[in-house]
Amino acid sequence: MGEFVFFLLALAWPFLAGSYGTGLITEALIFAIAAMSLDLLMGYSGLVSFGHAAFFGVGAYALALSGMKLGLNPWLGILVAVMTSALAALIIGYFCVRVSGVAFIMLTLAFAQLLYSAAVKWRGITGGSDGIGGFDRPQIAGLSLNDPIYMYFACLLGFVLSLWLLRRIINSQFGHALVGLRENETRMRALGFSTDRLKLCAFVLSGAFAGFAGALYAIYNSFISPDALSFAQSGMFLLMVVLGGVGSLLGPAIGAAIFLLMKQFVSSHTEHWLAIVGIIFVCCVMFFRSGVYGFLKQWLERGART
Amino acid sequence: MTLLRVESLQKSFGSLNVTRDVTLDVGAGEKHVIIGPNGAGKTSLINQIGGQMTPDGGRVMIDGSDVTRLAPEQRARLGLARTFQKNTLFQRLSVFENVRLGVQARFGNSFDLAQRAAARTDVNARARDVLDLLRLTALAERRVASISYGDQRQLEIAVALAGDPRILLLDEPTSGLSPVETRQLIEIIRALPSHLGILMIEHDMEVVFSLADRITVLYYGEVLASDKPDVVAANERVRDVYLGASF
Amino acid sequence: MDLFVSQLLNGLVYGLLLFLLASGLSLIFGLMGVVNLAHGSFFMLGAFIGLSVVSYTGSFWWALVLAPIPVAIAAAAIEILLLRHLYKRDKVDMVLLTFGLSFVFTDLVEWGWGKDTFSLSEPASLEESLEFLGGYFPQYRLAIVVFGLAVALLLWLLIEKTRIGAMVRAGIDDTRTAMGIGLNVPLLLTTTFASGAALAGMAGVVAGPILGVYSGVDVEVLIPAFIVIVIGGMGSLKGAFVGSLLIGIADTFGKAYMPEASMFLIYAAMIVILLARPHGLFGQAAS
Numbered sequence: 108m109g110e111f112v113f114f115l116l117a118l119a120w121p122f123l124a125g126s127y128g129t130g131l132i133t134e135a136l137i138f139a140i141a142a143m144s145l146d147l148l149m150g151y152s153g154l155v156s157f158g159h160a161a162f163f164g165v166g167a168y169a170l171a172l173s174g175m176k177l178g179l180n181p182w183l184g185i186l187v188a189v190m191t192s193a194l195a196a197l198i199i200g201y202f203c204v205r206v207s208g209v210a211f212i213m214l215t216l217a218f219a220q221l222l223y224s225a226a227v228k229w230r231g232i233t234g235g236s237d238g239i240g241g242f243d244r245p246q247i248a249g250l251s252l253n254d255p256i257y258m259y260f261a262c263l264l265g266f267v268l269s270l271w272l273l274r275r276i277i278n279s280q281f282g283h284a285l286v287g288l289r290e291n292e293t294r295m296r297a298l299g300f301s302t303d304r305l306k307l308c309a310f311v312l313s314g315a316f317a318g319f320a321g322a323l324y325a326i327y328n329s330f331i332s333p334d335a336l337s338f339a340q341s342g343m344f345l346l347m348v349v350l351g352g353v354g355s356l357l358g359p360a361i362g363a364a365i366f367l368l369m370k371q372f373v374s375s376h377t378e379h380w381l382a383i384v385g386i387i388f389v390c391c392v393m394f395f396r397s398g399v400y401g402f403l404k405q406w407l408e409r410g411a412r413t
Numbered sequence: 414m415t416l417l418r419v420e421s422l423q424k425s426f427g428s429l430n431v432t433r434d435v436t437l438d439v440g441a442g443e444k445h446v447i448i449g450p451n452g453a454g455k456t457s458l459i460n461q462i463g464g465q466m467t468p469d470g471g472r473v474m475i476d477g478s479d480v481t482r483l484a485p486e487q488r489a490r491l492g493l494a495r496t497f498q499k500n501t502l503f504q505r506l507s508v509f510e511n512v513r514l515g516v517q518a519r520f521g522n523s524f525d526l527a528q529r530a531a532a533r534t535d536v537n538a539r540a541r542d543v544l545d546l547l548r549l550t551a552l553a554e555r556r557v558a559s560i561s562y563g564d565q566r567q568l569e570i571a572v573a574l575a576g577d578p579r580i581l582l583l584d585e586p587t588s589g590l591s592p593v594e595t596r597q598l599i600e601i602i603r604a605l606p607s608h609l610g611i612l613m614i615e616h617d618m619e620v621v622f623s624l625a626d627r628i629t630v631l632y633y634g635e636v637l638a639s640d641k642p643d644v645v646a647a648n649e650r651v652r653d654v655y656l657g658a659s660f
Numbered sequence: 661m662d663l664f665v666s667q668l669l670n671g672l673v674y675g676l677l678l679f680l681l682a683s684g685l686s687l688i689f690g691l692m693g694v695v696n697l698a699h700g701s702f703f704m705l706g707a708f709i710g711l712s713v714v715s716y717t718g719s720f721w722w723a724l725v726l727a728p729i730p731v732a733i734a735a736a737a738i739e740i741l742l743l744r745h746l747y748k749r750d751k752v753d754m755v756l757l758t759f760g761l762s763f764v765f766t767d768l769v770e771w772g773w774g775k776d777t778f779s780l781s782e783p784a785s786l787e788e789s790l791e792f793l794g795g796y797f798p799q800y801r802l803a804i805v806v807f808g809l810a811v812a813l814l815l816w817l818l819i820e821k822t823r824i825g826a827m828v829r830a831g832i833d834d835t836r837t838a839m840g841i842g843l844n845v846p847l848l849l850t851t852t853f854a855s856g857a858a859l860a861g862m863a864g865v866v867a868g869p870i871l872g873v874y875s876g877v878d879v880e881v882l883i884p885a886f887i888v889i890v891i892g893g894m895g896s897l898k899g900a901f902v903g904s905l906l907i908g909i910a911d912t913f914g915k916a917y918m919p920e921a922s923m924f925l926i927y928a929a930m931i932v933i934l935l936a937r938p939h940g941l942f943g944q945a946a947s
Binding site: 155157202205206208209210212213214216217218220221224225228338339342345346349378379380381382384385386387388389391392393396 | 689771
Binding site: 275276278279280281282283284286287290291293294295296297298299300301302304305308312 | 463464465484486489490495502503505506510513514515517518519522523524525526527536572575
């Protein structure tokens with residue numbers, strides 16, 4: 108019910124909010140997809156990836172390069188971006204799922220950093236730290252994503268589709284197995300689950316969704332730079348998930364929106380956006396572990412009881 | 414018919430030999446109980462059979478084929494199931510979901526991304542059957558963390574049984590239970606499918622002698638005796654080092 | 661031959677700098693289970709504070725001695741006020757916490773010193789080059805080698821031969837046992853965390869003349885230090901030492917002889933070692 112109201116609001120939003128607000132929410136929808144994809148790993152499978160920006164960035168670069176270097180239609184570019192990110196996740200995940208806990212954190216971090224330095228150093232292809240821009244935005248039947256309103260609706264569609272697919276995955280037997288993995292891996296193996304294959308599969312799916320978000324991001328900005336692959340970007344995704352509430356899918360999406368709104372607000376008042384991000388991070392971990400979603404849920408349940 | 418065979422198993426941590434040349438069999442329908450004082454290497458033995466620990470030497474065979482180098486999940490697929498003494502269950506999931514995962518491991522398809530798990534009526538029905546068998550139906554929707562310790566021990570067995578194993582390893586199923594709960598658990602173990610080969614570790618001598626078809630006594634990693642209960646009870650060395658204390 | 665020897669020296673220099681960072685990281689991990697993502701920040705903070713000390717006093721040596729002190733104090737405060745409350749929680753919480761802190765430190769440094777790259781000048785007494793083996797070697801780099809080896813030796817003596825070291829080792833093996841045998845574990849943890857940070861801060865000063873001082877150097881050094889302890893085995897001092905030299909030398913030679921592929925070299929080394937030995941060269945599998 109609440110979700111339906113939200114959806115109606117989302118449909119009406121561009122006509123209520125003007126171009127600034129529309130752009131803001133467009134960006135929030137894109138980051139929400141990325142945050143939800145991280146939640147599939149972090150919240151449902153217990154795999155905390157500290158290098159999730161890698162797949163987001165790979166998707167973004169794949170979209171940009173498939174258009175500029177291969178002359179591919181941008182619609183096809185989105186598909187290419189998703190596939191490339193999934194492939195990157197397959198290769199990186201192949202190594203990462205062999206280790207667990209802290210080593211997993213470090214490996215994901217190291218691989219992301221590897222891709223980051225590749226993007227910075229291969230100037231010939233990636234344009235180095237200047238990035239690349241000015242590629243075509245997709246259009247269909249005369250409707251071009253150059254128009255912010257169409258861009259907004261494309262992202263809304265992408266978000267709803269992602270949410271639906273991710274929910275589907277979580278409610279499937281595969282999703283249940285992932286949760287088992289999060290809760291108790293030793294037990295899962297004793298029961299006969301191929302835990303490494305399950306993890307790898309989750310990693311690839313998560314990478315694919317992150318790549319999809321990355322492609323939308325590249326289209327939205329018509330520009331991409333190594334920042335999208337950076338340590339800081341991975342951190343922002345983690346913060347969105349933690350802020351919104353780990354393991355609730357919708358929570359991280361809310362987290363992404365709050366994060367961006369806060370960023371807009373704070374950066375227009377102070378230069379210390381980064382410190383504020385850090386402090387929020389610290390506070391979330393120390394005092395607010397169930398996130399906004401968990402808090403809202405508790406509050407609503409308490410309300411229902413009284 | 415021998416379902417599970419352990420042959421000359423060896424394991425040491427530095428200078429500590431936790432398993433020394435252990436050989437034993439479990440046949441279909443047999444309840445084989447391992448006893449021994451603390452530090453005898455009982456849980457280490459179970460871990461090596463289950464695949465959670467790798468032996469230094471010797472073999473573990475299921476149905477005549479060597480599984481010593483197989484991972485726990487591969488052994489499970491050959492029909493080996495186990496409970497844990499200390500490992501927790503899926504704490505944040507419901508009792509039903511715990512058992513359902515056990516069923517899914519064997520009868521479901523964990524790489525099915527499309528179909529809703531709730532729609533797999535065969536898996537769900539089997540999970541409910543197992544809960545019935547273990548008298549846990551009333552607790553089905555409760556979170557594991559919220560049910561009593563005794564019920565958790567019962568759930569341990571339910572989860573292990575969910576995949577319809579042929580061999581069941583029970584690591585001290587009655588530890589920490591009250592006398593009433595212990596008696597209830599013995600009844601449950603008695604009522605388990607008769608084709609099942611069971612290898613269990615147990616401390617409570619009353620439980621041991623009321624259930625065992627065969628008893629193996631471990632002492633500092635070594636098999637002291639392995640025979641029918643009355644023969645073991647009469648064994649001088651066993652009486653000296655172990656049973657003497659509790660009789 | 662000349663190039664080879666001087667690259668070897670550079671590799672040693674980089675490796676020993678990494679060791680100053682990785683040893684603290686590894687001991688902290690071994691003892692507390694914290695993957696300290698703010699460890700690079702301690703390095704960066706040390707470098708910037710060193711920069712200011714040099715500009716006030718004009719002496720590199722004062723910087724080397726003074727800069728680690730505020731870093732250690734900051735680290736002790738973090739351990740006491742924040743980390744301590746998370747030991748009983750999921751380990752991931754601690755990692756996330758230090759991740760958040762690394763953002764705060766970056767902002768702090770940019771606020772205090774700006775976003776430019778500074779160069780810390782090496783001490784005047786070590787500006788010359790020495791001639792031997794048919795080549796000229798900068799004194800400062802040679803001094804780093806001596807310093808790094810001395811720190812490694814001291815750490816080793818401290819951990820292996822002293823009572824405090826025995827406590828640290830007991831703690832690494834099992835914190836609960838250490839508590840059981842009456843060690844003052846909270847104090848031990850605070851001290852280790854602060855000392856590791858001080859060492860990182862000192863490394864920042866030492867590395868200043870070579871790597872430069874800038875916001876962002878934290879991640880630049882943190883990632884190789886992570887790779888070092890993943891390779892060496894977490895919680896192992898010996899692993900940190902061997903891993904540091906391995907990565908330092910491999911990276912330097914890679915950059916000299918295969919500049920295009922160099923950045924993949926250390927990652928490739930890490931992957932190969934992890935596949936062969938999932939717990940690193942000197943790490944112990946958690947049972």
